[in-house]
Amino acid sequence: MPDFSTDAILLRKIAYGDHDFIISFLTKSKGKISVIAKNAKKSVKRFSGTLDLFFVNQIHCTFPKKKKNGLIILSQAELENGFANIRYDVFKTAYASFWVELVHFWLEEDKVQSDLYDLLLFSLDALNTGTIPKEVLSLLFQIRFMSISGFSPNIENCDICKTPVDFIDQKSIRFDFKEGRIICQNCDKARSKYGMTISKGTLKQFFWINNSDISKADRIRFSDFAIKEGTRLLEAFIPFHMGRDFKSLHFLKRIRPQK
Numbered sequence: 001m002p003d004f005s006t007d008a009i010l011l012r013k014i015a016y017g018d019h020d021f022i023i024s025f026l027t028k029s030k031g032k033i034s035v036i037a038k039n040a041k042k043s044v045k046r047f048s049g050t051l052d053l054f055f056v057n058q059i060h061c062t063f064p065k066k067k068k069n070g071l072i073i074l075s076q077a078e079l080e081n082g083f084a085n086i087r088y089d090v091f092k093t094a095y096a097s098f099w100v101e102l103v104h105f106w107l108e109e110d111k112v113q114s115d116l117y118d119l120l121l122f123s124l125d126a127l128n129t130g131t132i133p134k135e136v137l138s139l140l141f142q143i144r145f146m147s148i149s150g151f152s153p154n155i156e157n158c159d160i161c162k163t164p165v166d167f168i169d170q171k172s173i174r175f176d177f178k179e180g181r182i183i184c185q186n187c188d189k190a191r192s193k194y195g196m197t198i199s200k201g202t203l204k205q206f207f208w209i210n211n212s213d214i215s216k217a218d219r220i221r222f223s224d225f226a227i228k229e230g231t232r233l234l235e236a237f238i239p240f241h242m243g244r245d246f247k248s249l250h251f252l253k254r255i256r257p258q259k
Contacts, residue, residue: 003062006030007080009120010055011104015041021051023074024104025059028117032107035061035074050077054086054096054124083128092127094255095138097248099123099145105244106149116148122214131218135227140217142234143210151241152210153180155203160187165200165207172197175233177240194240198233202226 008025011032016022021037040047050057057077064070086092103120107113123141126132132140146152157164158173159181165173174183177194182203201223209220222230235253239245 003060003075004030005058005060007117008033008057008059009100009117009124010051010053010057011100013051013053022071023051025057026100026103026107026113026117026120027059028114029112031111031113032104032109033061034071034109035059036071037074037077040074046076047074049082050079052082052087054083054100055079056081056083056121056124081125081128083124085128085130086124090255092134094248094252095134096124096127098138098246098252099141101246101248102142102145102238102242105246106145106242113148116145119144119148119214122217126217132220135231136220136222137217139206139222139227139230139234140209140214140220142238143206144214146238147210151180153182153237155182155206158182158184158187160184165203168200170200172199173203175237177237180237180241196233196236198229199226202229202233206230 007028010023011026012024014022016036019039019041021040022034023037024032024034026032037047037051040051057079059074060076062073062075064073083096086096099120103116107116119141123137126137127134143152153175155165158168159179160183163184165182168184170185174185174188175195175198176183205220205222205226209217235249239249
């Protein structure tokens with residue numbers, strides 16, 4: 001197979017032996033790929049300052065000639081954006097680490113996901129520049145991540161009686177984690193233990209940021225209550241749905257100020 005070059009966001013890096021790294025990238029043209037960076041721990045010329053978490057690089061890769069099923073070889077990486085403002089802020093680093101961990105564990109290898117690449121790049125850039133509050137940006141990332149990944153819950157109407165959110169009498173609605181749906185109080189006969197109640201206003205804002213032009217995301221205005229409620233919902237539902245705990249999320253919750 002021919003060698004290739006592509007833009008790539010570093011998702012994960014693991015030491016391999018004394019001198020190498022095995023690295024997962026989300027690439028623009030090839031989806032998530034795993035590569036081996038040989039002698040990366042001591043190669044100043046090829047990799048110095050480029051192989052850190054969520055850095056954006058132009059990577060150059062070759063396929064192994066002897067082992068057809070061997071790992072792709074990372075031959076060179078050219079730094080395009082190191083997001084310095086994220087790296088020097090522990091809270092921003094925690095949010096970015098959570099996003100890349102989500103992407104890494106959800107995506108299959110070699111499945112092109114250009115929309116997800118664009119979303120992650122947009123989110124990292126906005127986090128770095130501070131154009132959108134980090135708490136709101138994380139809500140946006142998680143909602144759109146769910147939509148792109150194919151497990152976006154139904155938040156437009158009661159999943160049983162089909163009543164639109166605007167026409168449900170109650171101010172709060174039950175969100176069922178197990179089924180990924182909302183249920184009005186009239187239909188919520190068997191109250192699932194896997195879920196929580198959420199206000200109609202927060203649901204409507206979720207719908208807006210999932211369906212509006214992402215370039216207008218800096219216009220989003222969430223109340224403190226909606227941010228707190230939305231964060232609690234998404235950070236509980238996504239790990240539940242994916243069936244795993246995220247170390248980066250545990251760290252984020254531990255350091256995040258409690259309001």
